[in-house]
Amino acid sequence: MDDPASQRPSLTTAQNLGLGKGQRWWRWLRWLLVLVVVAGIGVGVMVWRARASEAAKPQYETATVGKGNILVTVSVTGKIESVDAVEIGAEVSGKVDEVLVEFNDTVTKGQELARINTEQLDARVKEVRAQAAVAAASLLSAKATAAEAKANVQRMKSLADRGLVSQKELEAAVATGARAEASVAQANAQQVVNAASLESAMSARDKAIIRSPIDGIVLSRSVEQGQTVAASLQSPVLFIVAKDLTAMVLKVDVDEADVGKVQKGQRATFTVDAHPGKTFDAEVKSLKNVPTEGQDVVTYEAELSVNNQERLLRPGMTATATIITSERKDVLVIPNAALRFTPPDVIASSATTQAGPGGPLPGFAAPRRPGGTARPAGSAGGGRQKGPGQMGRVWILENNAPKSLRV
Incomplete structure (x- = not known):
């Protein structure tokens, strides 16, 4: 029989061989995982680069060429004013007893607007009339004296012809008659003076009643009952009356x-803040030749006539106006941005060469900017535009690449 001890090395060797095989498979699995991760990173980098390259390509915004109207305009601002507005003041001083109208009241020519106290003016009229009465009495007395002196002269001449009085006495009688005639002339002159004084006093009393000189609407009232007005140096403005608010004027610089x-x-057209979204029509009425200078800016005042039949406009409103200075109808139109666009590669190449006489090439298709919108055809732009008869250049897209086109 075999010795059990002799079989142990073989069992140990087999176990060792089994353990080594498992370790080799684990090592290969780890390397495989590393390769998969590296491959995934590589694919991700390639995808990211592809997307970045796609995003780096310029995105062009295009517009369709069509027909329309082109307007050349001038933008101005100004204020709306009433036509034929009249400032009404007081020509006499005194306390205001009554104010008879309010704002926006319609008045007629000659209508009473206010009354100033007339006590002193009435007293002045009475005084002048008394002086006129005294002067009239003096005139009668002077005439009587002159008649008596004239009769005395005739009598003295008759006596002198018969030698009953001396020449000296005759001359004295003639001189007395002449003085009597002078007194009559003086009394007549005083009558004229008194008549003028009476007329002036009565006119002043009549001016204590403030009346409207025209038919119109009360725009302003700057006086109250009980207020004292002084017209000694300058006539104070109490009312402003406009003839008609259906026709107004827009004054712009x-x-x-x-x-x-x-x-x-x-x-011209204009808008006001009081009516957003509504456009009003106007027409250039006049343009002044006298300039207005301020802060190194020179402007000229223009008046635009405005039809206000709807009564939507009020004096003093601020308006933003657009004056149409030139108009072309039914012509080919493109956005102004197309006349200012130049492809980036053309800009880069022109930066290294001398600029031509036309400057940067204008363009038609502009890259889209975040949040930007294309200008509508005919809108105002800041780029330099070609004059009549001159050639320009725009850009069109062919195979997603810009191509220049002479126009």
């Missing part, structure tokens, strides 16, 4: 760079 484009009769 035109920059000196645009004044050559603006002419009488041009159409």
Whole structure:
């Protein structure tokens, strides 16, 4: 029989051989896992690079060429004012006894607006009338004296012809008659003075009643009952009455760079904050030649006539206006952005060469910017535009690549 002790080395060797085989499989499994991870990372990097390369490509925004109207405009701001607004003041001083109208009241020509106390004015009228009465009495007395002196002269001449009075006495009588006639003339002049004084006093009393000089609407009232007005140096403005609010005027300041484009009769549109979304029509009524200078800015005032039949506009409103200085109808139109676009590769190449006489090439298809929108055809743009008869360049897409096109 075999010795059991002699079989132990064989069993130990078999066990060792089994343990080594398992370790080898585990080692191969670990290397396989490492290779899978490395391959996954490589694939991820390749995908990321592909996506980054795709994202780096420029995205172009295109627009369809069509027909439409092109407007050349000038933007201005100003205020709306009433037409034929009249400032009504007081020509006499005194306390205001009554105020007879309120804001927005419709008044007629000659209608009473307010009354100023007339106690002193009435006293002045009475005083002047008394002076006129005294002057009238003085005139009668002077006439009587003149008649008496004239009769005395005739009598003295008759006596002098018969030698009954001396020449000296005759001359004295003639001089007395002349003085009497002068007194009559003086009394007549005083009558004229008194009549003028009475007329002035009565006119002043009549001016104590403030009346409307026109038919219209009360825009402003700056006086209250019991208030004292003083018209000694300057007539205080008590009321402002506008003739009609259905026709108004928009006064705007035109920059000196645009004044050559603006002419009488041009159409305009404007908006006001009080009515968002609503556009009003206007027309250039006049353009002043006298400039307005301020802070190194020179402007010229233009007046635009406005139809306010709907009564939506009020004096003093701030308006933003657009004056149409030129218009082309039914022509090919493209966005202004297309005239300013240049592909990035063209910009890069032109940076190393001398710029041509036309400057940077204008473009048609602009890269899309986050949140940006294309300008509609005919809208205002800041780029330099070609003049009439000059060639320009736009860009179109062929196979997703920009291609220049002369226009």
